[in-house]
Amino acid sequence: MELKLKELEGGITEPMGFRATGVSGGLKDGGYKDIGLLVSRKPCTTACLFTKNKVKAAPVALDISRSDNLISAIIANSGNANCLTGTTGDNDALTMADRVEELLSFEKGSVMVASTGVIGRKLIMNRVNYGIDKICTLIKTENNYKNFSNAIMTTDKKMKNAAYEFELDGKTVRIGGTAKGAGMIKPVLEAPHATMLVFLTTDALISGDMLKLALKDAVDISFNRISVDNDTSTNDSVFLMANGIAENHLIDADGDNFKIFREALTKVCQSLARMIVKDGEGASKFINITINSAATVSDAEKAARAIGDSFLVKTAIFGQNPNWGRILAALGYSDAKFDLSQLTLRINDLVIYEKGDVNKANESLAAGELLSPEISITLDLAAGKKEYFLWTSDLTCDYVKINANYLS
């Protein structure tokens, strides 16, 4: 098995048979795009992962009820999460799907809905309907993945797109993706956390079961490994649509072709996950926390999350302040097993603490390392052989300002 991945310019419309665009329906002030539509010319086998938050937005509940259907389109909006909106909200989500099905002559039950924005406000449906009417006409002549990516942004500063191409049995196959998400980011999709919305497309031919398995595996080492602010959103969703137009040999069991597909999918997911952390609300640093030599994977994860979620570690990194004691203090309350006299702490490549003592020379160099926009914190717990990594961002004044004011 050999995977030759070719990175493509573009995103969700790189795989054959997909079209997408975005319009303004007036849900956001200022005429920004806030309605996005993604369609496939062939109904798609679809795998989805949704938030584990028990307060689930109306569109999430609708999509869950459709998760075994063949899906032709996803209608998305920003500016309003349609969450904690009661039965009105449920009806509104259904109306959005119904309207797209009618206007574009799709099967009943073949459209999913994704919403992001403020919680607890009912959608202004005349604006939503206006936007849907507009976009269902426009999609026939315009195919622009950037307009879709733009339409799903909330506090995001940048669009997030990725696409790769590879071969399966001599056939060229593509996977594309786009994501939004900057705050409320700690996806727990039946394992992730955030308001993170991720749309993935592929023209590969693959069975529903194998598509679900590939998505679960890819998400587990991408979107499930990021945390901006440890708040798990009510609306997190990852959609993966596969229309089979590439006409490769159907992937319906484990094997080389499945592994190749999964690896390519993981690459797309990790690219988007890194973009989300880098664009984290107010973030000035990307922090890669790696825990090695743990007794169990769960221990390694506990240590990584305690450090990655610590207000004090995150503010120290923002301050470019090598206060490594805070890292070990977070480890100390993490419940992970470790041997303080044998563990090793590194910041980037500098050993800061080992054999029960600080390395004074490297400590003074660490401040220089922290000037870099990407920081790695590596801890060897000296307690076993397991490992875990987590990507997170620093905690800044801008984060506080954005979230003190955000109500849109």
Added chain:
Amino acid sequence: MELKLKELEGGITEPMGFRATGVSGGLKDGGYKDIGLLVSRKPCTTACLFTKNKVKAAPVALDISRSDNLISAIIANSGNANCLTGTTGDNDALTMADRVEELLSFEKGSVMVASTGVIGRKLIMNRVNYGIDKICTLIKTENNYKNFSNAIMTTDKKMKNAAYEFELDGKTVRIGGTAKGAGMIKPVLEAPHATMLVFLTTDALISGDMLKLALKDAVDISFNRISVDNDTSTNDSVFLMANGIAENHLIDADGDNFKIFREALTKVCQSLARMIVKDGEGASKFINITINSAATVSDAEKAARAIGDSFLVKTAIFGQNPNWGRILAALGYSDAKFDLSQLTLRINDLVIYEKGDVNKANESLAAGELLSPEISITLDLAAGKKEYFLWTSDLTCDYVKINANYLS
């Protein structure tokens, strides 16, 4: 049983037989007080609770080894936590205790040590010793609880003192206390979390077992109910010294006198706990979260902590922004059982959400309520009869600035 509590001006030196003061040893820049000494003229039955963090500072380890001893004094320093300092740190903590024992002719093993400040730096012992020599002379002529309170402050803006007087069998008994702590506050003392240091004194006559029980009960509904930033410190300690000089009937079993003592102690602890939250690093609001009608106490605590620790709830309150959806989103990921169609959410006395829908009229009034420096968030989960409360603060730009710069 009736408790008549009289609030006293003052703090740890209100109970008979205690003296305290503070000096500068040069551990902090600028000549600020950084060495504090608390002594009792009679050796004290002493109950202590220490951090559960597995990384424990050297003085905490020393104190734990002395927890069954009669204690005559506590020597405290700020400016350096003496944590992650290896065997040098252990020796330094012991030297501090030894030196006080010698200079003041106390029994071996009768002095405890408390340190707070930056982690991972060794104490400059010539300065510490200089300060100890100075304070052991000064304590003979100066008795000033404020100087002690000052000497233990780090990022605290205000001193925290409380004292109460009450009657037991016709004898007057007093309990006094002082605390420091503003950040790294989430005490988990074998159950609390922070760098929180709390010193409590009483002239009551009470057995060691009953003293420990009273302290555990009082801490459980005071210091264990506060969270500033969800970081559990390596140095948290609560000390309660009882010298018996009030000559009440010995409290050595449960009964009215024990209950009166415990209630008075709880009052002192709750007063100090509230002061810690109000003086939380950068805090602009005191937030009282109350969860009612939960299925279990553990559920109620999970809900309270998810809400109280949420970056998004804390920044919304800082912004005086009634984004109540964030409160219910935090509840949603808390693992607590609730009935979304029956629960009630109040901000101060305003019902914001009930019977599955927002109260629009009250929602618009909520912004006005959030101008107040004390905010209560009350959630009725409609799942049972249990309850829990938690006191926390908001998350502000000042918190980020303080912790981005703090290395002292």
